[in-house]
Each structure stands twice: as C-alpha cells, then as structure tokens.
Amino acid sequence: xxxxxxxxxxxxxxxxxxxxxxxxxxxxxxxxxxxxxxxxxxxxxxxxxxxxxxxxxxxxxxxxxxxxxxxxxxxxxxxxxxxxxxxxxxxxxxxxxxxxxxxxxxxxxxxxxxxxxxxxxxxxxxxxxxxxxxxxxxxxxxxxxxxxxxxxxxxxxxxxxxxxxxxxxxxxxxxxxxxxxxxxxxxxxxxxxxxxxxxxxxxxxxxxxxxxxxxxxxxxxxxxxxxxxxxxxxxxxxxxxxxxxxxxxxxxxxxxxxxxxxxxxxxxxxxxxxxxxxxxxxxxxxxxxxxxxxxxxxxxxxxxxxxxxxxxxxxxxxxxxxxxxxxxxxxxxxxxxxxxxxxxxxxxxxxxxxxxxxxxxxxxxxxxxxxxxxxxxxxxxxxxxxxxxxxxxxxxxxxxxxxxxxxxxxxxxxxxxxxxxxxxxxxxxxxxxxxxxxxxxxxxxxxxxxxxxxxxxxxxxxxxxxx
Amino acid sequence: xxxxxxxxxxxxxxxxxxxxxxxxxxxxxxxxxxxxxxxxxxxxxxxxxxxxxxxxxxxxxxxxxxxxxxxxxxxxxxxxxxxxxxxxxxxxxxxxxxxxxxxxxxxxxxxxxxxxxxxxxxxxxxxxxxxxxxxxxxxxxxxxxxxxxxxxxxxxxxxxxxxxxxxxxxxxxxxxxxxxxxxxxxxxxxxxxxxxxxxxxxxxxxxxxxxxxxxxxxxxxxxxxxxxxxxxxxxxxxxxxxxxxxxxxxxxxxxxxxxxxxxxxxxxxxxxxxxxxxxxxxxxxxxxxxxxxxxxxxxxxxxxxxxxxxxxxxxxxxxxxxxxxxxxxxxxxxxxxxxxxxxxxxxxxxxxxxxx
Numbered sequence: 028x029x030x031x032x033x034x035x036x037x038x039x040x041x042x043x044x045x046x047x048x049x050x051x052x053x054x055x056x057x058x059x060x061x062x063x064x065x066x067x068x069x070x071x072x073x074x075x076x077x078x079x080x081x082x083x084x085x086x087x088x089x090x091x092x093x094x095x096x097x098x099x100x101x102x103x104x105x106x107x108x109x110x111x112x113x114x115x116x117x118x119x120x121x122x123x124x125x126x127x128x129x130x131x132x133x134x135x136x137x138x139x140x141x142x143x144x145x146x147x148x149x150x151x152x153x154x155x156x157x158x159x160x161x162x163x164x165x166x167x168x169x170x171x172x173x174x175x176x177x178x179x180x181x182x183x184x185x186x187x188x189x190x191x192x193x194x195x196x197x198x199x200x201x202x203x204x205x206x207x208x209x210x211x212x213x214x215x216x217x218x219x220x221x222x223x224x225x226x227x228x229x230x231x232x233x234x235x236x237x238x239x240x241x242x243x244x245x246x247x248x249x250x251x252x253x254x255x256x257x258x259x260x261x262x263x264x265x266x267x268x269x270x271x272x273x274x275x276x277x278x279x280x281x282x283x284x285x286x287x288x289x290x291x292x293x294x295x296x297x298x299x300x301x302x303x304x305x306x307x308x309x310x311x312x313x314x315x316x317x318x319x320x321x322x323x324x325x326x327x328x329x330x331x332x333x334x335x336x337x338x339x340x341x342x343x344x345x346x347x348x349x350x351x352x353x354x355x356x357x358x359x360x361x362x363x364x365x366x367x368x369x370x371x372x373x374x375x376x377x378x379x380x381x382x383x384x385x386x387x388x389x390x391x392x393x394x395x396x397x398x399x400x401x402x403x404x405x406x407x408x409x410x411x412x413x414x415x416x417x418x419x420x421x422x423x424x425x426x427x428x429x430x431x432x433x434x435x436x437x438x439x440x441x442x443x444x445x446x447x448x449x450x451x452x453x454x455x456x457x458x459x460x461x462x463x464x465x466x467x468x469x470x471x472x473x474x475x476x477x478x479x480x481x482x483x484x485x486x487x488x489x490x491x492x493x494x
Numbered sequence: 495x496x497x498x499x500x501x502x503x504x505x506x507x508x509x510x511x512x513x514x515x516x517x518x519x520x521x522x523x524x525x526x527x528x529x530x531x532x533x534x535x536x537x538x539x540x541x542x543x544x545x546x547x548x549x550x551x552x553x554x555x556x557x558x559x560x561x562x563x564x565x566x567x568x569x570x571x572x573x574x575x576x577x578x579x580x581x582x583x584x585x586x587x588x589x590x591x592x593x594x595x596x597x598x599x600x601x602x603x604x605x606x607x608x609x610x611x612x613x614x615x616x617x618x619x620x621x622x623x624x625x626x627x628x629x630x631x632x633x634x635x636x637x638x639x640x641x642x643x644x645x646x647x648x649x650x651x652x653x654x655x656x657x658x659x660x661x662x663x664x665x666x667x668x669x670x671x672x673x674x675x676x677x678x679x680x681x682x683x684x685x686x687x688x689x690x691x692x693x694x695x696x697x698x699x700x701x702x703x704x705x706x707x708x709x710x711x712x713x714x715x716x717x718x719x720x721x722x723x724x725x726x727x728x729x730x731x732x733x734x735x736x737x738x739x740x741x742x743x744x745x746x747x748x749x750x751x752x753x754x755x756x757x758x759x760x761x762x763x764x765x766x767x768x769x770x771x772x773x774x775x776x777x778x779x780x781x782x783x784x785x786x787x788x789x790x791x792x793x794x795x796x797x798x799x800x801x802x803x804x805x806x807x808x809x810x811x812x813x814x815x816x817x818x819x820x821x822x823x824x825x826x827x828x829x830x831x832x833x834x835x836x837x838x839x840x841x842x843x844x845x846x847x848x849x850x
Contacts, residue, residue, distance in 0.1 A: 101597065128572075
C-alpha cells in the first residue's frame with residue numbers, strides 16, 4: 028500500500044492548467060503573506076524601541092507613537108496569522124507530492140516555527156491588551172518575546188525554504204528515504220545567507236513602510252513633532268540596515284553562484300559558460316542571450332570571481348527544459364538590486380542633510396526645498412522596499428524552476444492531482460482581494476482617527492487620552 | 495513508541511484547539527445570533543472583549559496540529575489534504591475570514607463597517623468548524639485512502655458521518671463558548687448576560703446530546719468500524735463524555751459556572767479521545783497504521799525534544815495570558831461598560847466606566 032502510495036506520488040501528473048493554477052495560488056498567497064509577515068517581524072521592534080525611548084525620556088510624542096503603531100500592529104498581526112496558516116494548509120492542498128515525500132525532512136523547522144509563533148501570539152495578546160494592566164516596565168518587557176519570536180519564526184520558515192534550494196540532511200536508497208537528520212536538513216548550507224537576507228529585509232520593509240506613511244503626513248504640511256519622530260525613527264533604522272543588506276545580498280548571490288549556478292545564470296542572463304562575462308542590466312532574453320541590455324564588460328566575472336577572466340557558469344549547463352524563465356528572473360533581480368541601492372542612497376542623503384544642517388549650527392534637515400524633495404522620494408522608500416522584497420522572493424522561487432526541491436522533485440511531480448485547482452485559485456483571489464481592500468481601509472481610518480485608547484486594542488476606554 | 499508519543503502530543507494539540515479555538519468559533523455563532531445592532535450590542539461587546547486578547551494564541555493550536563501531522567506522518571498529511579481538498583480549502587478561507595474580520599471589526603468605529611465585518615466574522619465562525627467536522631468525519635469513516643487525491647474529491651466528505659461531524663463540531667463549539675461566557679459575563683459584572691448565555695448553554699448542550707444520540711445510529715450504518723471501536727475499546731471515554739455533558743448541564747442549572755466549564759471541556763475532549771481510541775492504531779481506515787506512516791525516529795525525536803523544551807516556555811506563557819485576562823479587573827475595564835455613543839451603535843455610558 029505504501030509503495031503504491033509512493034508510486035502514485037511520483038508518477039501522478041496534473042493537467043497543465045491546474046499546475047499553473049496551483050503555482051499562481053501559492054505564489055499569490057505567499058506574496059501577500061510575506062509583506063504582512065515582514066511587518067510582523069519589524070513593527071514590534073520599532074514600537075518597542077519607541078516605547079522604550081518614550082519611557083526613558085518621558086517624551087509624550089514617542090509614547091503616543093508607540094501606542095498608535097501598536098494598534099496597526101494588532102490588525103496586521105491578525106491578517107498575518109491567518110494568511111500564514113493558510114500557507115501551511117496550501118503546502119498540503121497544493122503540493123502533497125512534496126509533503127508526502129519530504130514533509131518529514133522539513134518538519135522540524137516548522138514545528139519550531141509553531142512554537143515561536145505561539146510565543147509571539149501569546150505575548151502580542153499581552154502586549155496589546157494589557158498595556159494599562161501592567162506596570163510600564165513590565166509591559167515593555169512583554170514586547171521583547173514578540174520581537175525575538177518574530178525573528179525566530181522568520182528564521183525557521185526561511186530555513187525550510189533554503190532546504191528546497193539546498194536539500195540535505197537525508198539519505199535516499201533505491202528511491203526511498205532511509206535516514207533523516209532533521210537538524211542537518213534545517214541548518215542546510217543555504218540557510219545562513221537566506222535567513223540573514225530575509226530578516227534584514229523584514230526590518231527594512233517594516234521600517235520604510237512606516238516611514239513612508241509619516242513622510243506623506245509631513246508633506247501634507249503636518250509638521251508636528253509626532254510626525255517627525257514617526258518618520259525619523261523608522262527611516263533611520265531602515266537606512267542603518269540598508270548597507271548591511273547589500274553586503275549580505277552579495278554573500279547570498281555568491282552562494283547561489285557556487286551552489287545553484289543555473290539560478291544565478293537566470294538572474295544575470297548568462298547563457299554560455301565562460302570568462303569575461305559582462306554584467307547585463309535589463310534586457311530581454313532571446314534564444315541564446317540577453318538583448319537590448321546595458322552591458323558592463325567583465326562585470327559579472329569581477330563580481331562573482333573577483334577577476335575579469337573568472338569563469339561564470341551559464342544556462343548551457345542544463346537542457347532548455349530544465350531552465351527557469353530568464354527574463355522574469357533577471358528583471359526581478361535587477362529591480363531588487365536597484366531598489367536596494369535606492370534605499371541606501373536615501374539613507375546617505377539624510378545623513379548628508381543632517382551633517383550640513385549641523386554644520387550650519389542646527390536647523391531642520393527636513394526643511395527647505397531640499398527637504399521637500401527628500402520627503403517626496405522618502406514616500407517611495409516603503410513601496411521600494413516592498414518591490415525589493417517581492418522581487419527577491421521571485422528570484423529565489425522562479426529561479427529554481429522547474430524544481431520544487433532543487434534537482435530532486437519538480438513542481439509537476441509535487442502538485443495535487445485532484446481536479447478543480449483552478450476553482451480554488453479564483454476563490455482564494457476573491458477572498459484575498461476583499462481582505463486587501465479591508466486592510467487598507469481599516470489602516471487608513473486608523474491613521475486619521477483622533478482618539479488614542481489607553482490600551483491600543485481596548486476601544487471601550489479610548490476616551491481617556493494618556494498623553 | 496516515538497510515533498505514538500508524537501501522535502498523542504498532536505491529539506493533545508487538537509484537543510486544545512477544540513477547547514480554546516473551538517470556543518472562539520462558538521462565540522462567533524452567538525455573535526451571529528445576538529440580534530439587532532442595538533439589542534445585540536452588550537453580548538457582542540462581551541464576546542469581543544473576552545476573545546480579543548486570546549484568539550490568536552488559541553488559533554495557533556491548529557497550526558500545531560497541521561505541522562505535527564506532516565512532520566510525524568507525512569504520507570497521511572499528503573493523503574488527507576489532497577483528497578479533502580475542497581472542505582479544507584473552505585476551512586482555510588473560513589479561518590482567513592474569521593480572523594481578519596474580527597480584527598477589522600475591533601479596529602472599526604462606524605456602524606456599517608462594524609456590521610459588515612461582524613457578519614463576516616460570525617458567519618465564518620460557523621462555516622469553519624463545520625468543514626473541520628466534515629474532515630474529521632471523512633477520516634473517521636475511512637473515506638480517505640492513502641496516496642495523492644486517491645479518494646473522491648466530493649464523495650469522500652459528503653457523507654452521513656461527515657455531516658454528523660460538521661453539525662456536532664458547530665454545536666460543541668457553541669456549547670463550550672456559551673458555558674465559558676457565563677462566567678465571563680459574571681466577572682464583567684453583567685449577570686443578565688450570564689443568564690442569557692446560561693440559557694444558550696443549556697439549549698446547545700441539549701442539542702449536542704440529541705445529535706450525539708442520533709449519531710450512534712448514523713455511525714452504526716455509515717461507519718461500522720468506528721462504531722465498533724466506540725462501543726468496545728473507547729466505550730469508557732464515550733461514557734465519560736456523556737457524564738461530563740450531563741454534569742455540566744446540572745452545574746449550569748445550579749449556576750456553578752466555573753466548574754461547569756471544566757465539565758463541558760471534559761465532555762468535548764472525551765469525544766475526541768474516544769475517536770482516537772476507537773481508530774488506533776489506524777491513521778487511515780482500513781489498513782494504514784501509525785507505525786507504517788511514521789517518520790524516521792530521528793525526526794520524531796527531534797520534534798518531541800523541541801516540543802518538550804518549547805513546553806517550558808509555552809505553558810507558563812499561556813498560563814500568564816489566561817490569568818491576566820481572566821482576572822477580575824474591577825470597575826473601569828468592563829467590556830460592556832459603556833463607551834462611545836454613536837448613532838445606533840455603541841451603548842450609552844452606564845456609569846461604570848471610571849477614568850482609568
């Protein structure tokens with residue numbers, strides 16, 4: 028019976044339409060969740076830092092800011108929790124071939140993630156709802172497990188994703204998995220670069236999105252201390268992470284070059300293995316190379332191998348059927364890098380403006396015509412961080428195609444052979460569209476609403492301002 | 495042995511989901527039936543206030559169960575999720591709608607928005623446990639064969655046992671929730687609400703009893719193996735459930751709300767363990783066993799060890815969470831303690847809401 032099951036598992040193939048639907052559904056729900064998940068990791072840290080500073084300095088502006096961010100956090104965490112749960116269902120609903128065979132190998136990081144998520148949910152409940160029931164210092168400490176567990180959740184989940192890129196920690200004999208080392212599977216070689224890259228990205232997305240919202244308010248003339256702090260605190264945090272993220276991104280790309288050469292070839296549009304490979308920006312993939320791109324001679328050889336003659340492996344390593352869609356992966360990669368450098372430069376701009384204002388003996392780095400131009404661009408930092416996030420995720424997932432587990436199982440082998448996946452996709456799209464609209468409306472209302480409740484989630488006591 | 499231990503931990507997680515997460519779904523059902531926006535307001539506020547801080551933590555139990563099933567018994571996970579694609583997709587969408595709408599309603603002030611999100615929250619609170627119940631019925635009646643999508647996409651869960659599972663799940667959630675809310679209402683200083691939920695707890699408890707008795711006939715006809723298991727090996731647990739349910743009703747009549755909670759919880763938990771005991775050692779009826787589908791010992795050990803360590807963090811944290819919000823916070827923090835008086839929306843101030 029079991030061998031029969033395994034046989035079905037490998038031999039079954041869904042119709043192409045259903046496979047496309049399953050991929051679209053998984054991609055869509057992941058793309059949705061990844062943004063709120065990042066906010067779930069980064070926003071608690073921002074809020075906690077602000078609350079801590081507010082308590083230490085007694086600054087009412089910072090304390091108010093922390094409470095208002097916490098309210099948004101309550102809504103975002105709820106939608107993050109449910110959209111994340113759906114992903115664990117979808118792994119089985121859409122990719123039972125993957126889970127039936129390799130579920131046990133990647134079970135451990137998910138079990139650990141379950142524990143971390145539990146801690147996060149428990150302490151978020153306490154942090155949000157017991158704001159006025161606990162002494163301020165104790166309350167501050169209840170936020171710490173939320174941050175730690177949020178980062179830990181991100182780590183464990185990305186470990187599982189890294190395993191799909193670098194499957195390890197198990198032995199196969201005659202088509203059967205005969206031994207599993209779950210710790211080795213979890214801490215696979217791709218885990219370090221991927222997890223660090225993702226956690227930094229989460230911080231940047233949360234920081235720049237929050238900064239964007241307050242930059243809008245500043246541009247509309249609401250130049251209060253509240254809006255200034257609301258912009259500067261997250262922006263500085265995001266800008267401080269940006270340079271590290273670029274270094275980590277380079278590490279991650281070199282890792283991919285060494286371990287998933289086909290993915291790197293797709294990212295950079297390298298068709299033929301060889302030396303003196305140019306770095307191509309943009310372009311469209313033709314039959315044997317990128318066209319219309321901007322080429323920097325020997326650029327890629329220098330970046331990957333530190334010498335102009337260094338050999339870079341190309342797509343010709345594998346037959347065309349085993350190659351990912353080059354144009355999409357390449358553009359996603361270039362967009363991510365561009366967005367990353369934009370965020371870095373915005374940080375540099377603020378640093379220069381601050382330094383010049385200081386030399387002139389004080390003054391507001393956000394004032395004047397330069398300040399206005401800066402704020403206009405600063406509004407774009409949040410969307411840019413999200414673009415970088417989504418593109419980076421596209422690179423790692425689309426770049427692995429047609430594999431779901433690199434070199435071992437294709438998406439076609441993993442997909443649920445049941446009919447009707449297309450219907451499921453439409454249902455999911457409708458529900459997510461409604462949820463997106465509602466989230467945006469609720470958050471917008473929240474941002475413009477005046478009264479601030481004592482405990483962020485306790486509406487019944489909101490008539491009593493604390494600050 | 496290891497596999498049995500992991501299965502037991504998973505079943506414990508499922509029990510916790512039923513007792514805590516289930517009660518939150520039940521609260522949604524009572525929210526749905528609370529009446530017009532003015533008349534139903536006190537009840538809705540109590541429900542919102544009571545489940546607000548804890549529902550996310552309670553919800554995590556389902557993730558726990560799902561993850562342990564795939565980590566410990568991957569082929570069973572693949573078989574169940576691929577065959578029961580439809581009811582589980584409905585469950586997943588119900589989970590999304592319930593959680594998101596609840597949070598949105600809590601963050602909204604306008605009556606129209608609160609009505610829309612409230613309706614969404616309440617309806618999905620009924621839909622979700624119903625489909626989870628049909629899934630349980632499909633597995634318990636042996637309609638999920640091993641392999642990928644080997645069972646019929648519709649026939650596997652449109653069956654008498656699945657219908658029984660769905661209805662029983664909704665009623666059990668409603669009963670648990672009503673029993674829990676009695677004590678919550680008293681704590682918040684709303685004895686009239688406690689009285690209302692007491693009536694609902696008694697009604698839903700009686701309905702559970704009737705459906706359970708009718709279910710004996712359904713299982714006899716539709717799932718004979720399960721029936722045999724329930725009437726032989728699992729009989730003590732079945733009887734425990736019946737006794738727990740009846741004692742709970744007597745305690746409700748006598749207004750002993752806190753003890754009634756324990757009794758109702760025993761009744762529901764015993765049903766789940768009776769099912770487990772009746773089906774063991776089969777994961778999928780008729781011949782897929784726990785031992786045959788269990789993961790490698792290294793995986794089981796790693797998961798059990800992690801859960802053991804995790805329990806040291808989780809148990810005190812959960813205890814603190816429930817303690818914090820089950821304490822009598824005195825005046826000024828009541829859920830039904832008044833608030834903003836919006837047109838046709840919020841109830842007027844009733845004087846309990848002292849400046850905190």
